[in-house]
Amino acid sequence: MVTKELIDSRWKVLIGAVLALLTMIIGALSYDMVRQALSPADLQNLSNALGSDFANRFTDYGAFMWNLTFSLSGDSGLILMVVTALLGASVIAGEVNKQTIFLLLSRPLSRDQILLTKYAVGAVILLALNILSGAAVYVVSAVSGRPQDLGGVAVSVLLFWLGTLCIFGIATLLSVVFSDVLRPLGLTVVILIVLNLPGLFPHGANWSIPSYWSSLPAFLGQEFPVKALIISLIAALVPLLLAVPLFRRQAY
């Protein structure tokens, strides 16, 4: 079953990984260009409009790479989240849509076993993708003469993986409810946007779950984000814990 899951998701994963890596590498290589293109006045304007943390992303290489790879506002991180939603949306709905669910359910496996195996394979794939991103950040930074803290990168990988697990869990839960892949995918994106909304308000970041999936101080090796890890872990487990009993009762 594990082999089947890997074969099933190979193209989504490969395309997603290549896109995320390319985006990250091209972004990293363009750092100096962006840095030089922004005048001190531009940076001041950015700082005034969006805060000094945001402006720092263009003046500090570490913050730039963190934003690019481990933040939802970074292209590479966003691509990873879309791949995650796509993987999750097809966990059960993909089987229903292709009618392979009847073969799967006819096997002597419990529904919990089926869902948890599929989830575990997805979680391992996402971990591999996150480790790949982290490794690429570390290597590209080292090659460009601006090495990053290895522990910080590792913690960022772990945090962002928990973030992708939360999205994967939400998409999986929705894929149990709907019989096509499109609706779970669309709704997952909507939920992701809604989860981000509190962060748009002053002091709202505490109420925005995605804000816990990435931490600049942790990336720079300045802190260990215990609170963020606990909140991200709980957020990752909740949708899975809802999906299991729902799938147990679902009729096909």
Added chain:
Amino acid sequence: MVTTQEKAIAHPVELGDSAIEIKDLVVNYGSKRAVDRLTLSVPKGSVYGFLGPNGAGKTTTIKTLLGFRRPDAGSATVLGYDIVANSVELRARTGYVSEVNSLYDSLTVGQMNDFCRSTARQWNQAAVDRYIKMFNLPEQVRVRQLSKGMGRQLAFSLAMGSDPDLLILDEPTSGLDPIARHELLNRLVGEIASEGKTVFFSSHILSEVEAVADWIGIIKAGHLVVSDELDHLKQNQKVLKLVYTEPPTAQELDVLKAMPGVGRIEQEGRSVRAMVDGDAEALARSIQASGLNLRDIDVVGLNLEDLFLEYMKEDESGY
């Protein structure tokens, strides 16, 4: 290489004479009742044809037996296992071929075999190899490249891998050409039945059911119309064709209807067609002796298609 893989010791169960036992099963799709207090018994070792028009509840019954959906009321056991409480155990000993292509298109024939083997409790690779060879299925080809008939043959071969005591086939030949149909049913079902396994298959192609089934059950609008041995049914269900000298009066028809074993009656001018349950020849003799104004009387045997149509009509006319 021929291998037989045992992954777990089968849970001991007490089997009666029935492979499938259904009692007052009710299954709803929202507000629509798909299976309506269905009671049915499938004898062990039988080839049981489960018949009914489209939408009669055949597939829903099968899906419920296999645990794809839960019954709303009633109960059922398959090979002695309760369909709700022991669904996993019953599936370990049941082979299933769905009415639609439910194989993974992206996998090769060999990978499909690996998938089924890895998800089975016990696996008889020799049996799968034998069927794959019999059907000439190429191992390296992806499922999406197989024809519909070959896809069915593969599904069937893989269903045999778990060495099932019961094989459930849902419209196994739908969409297949006559040669593929013949190959799949006449040849294979006969072979499986000769091993003492039970085959429960739904179909609405009556000629193929008649060719292989020894038991039939007819379902309509979710409830069972009849379940009996096919030979017994054919022997006991006949039609009496009566030709009166003059169009029969209502009183004469009432006399006929009141006779033992006479079921539904159809009248067209001087001709009357009466469905008879029981000894039709004896009834014909007693009708002749009763002094009715008859020009001719004839006992006609029924094939499965005639029987099916008669049962459908009976049900419509309230019998």
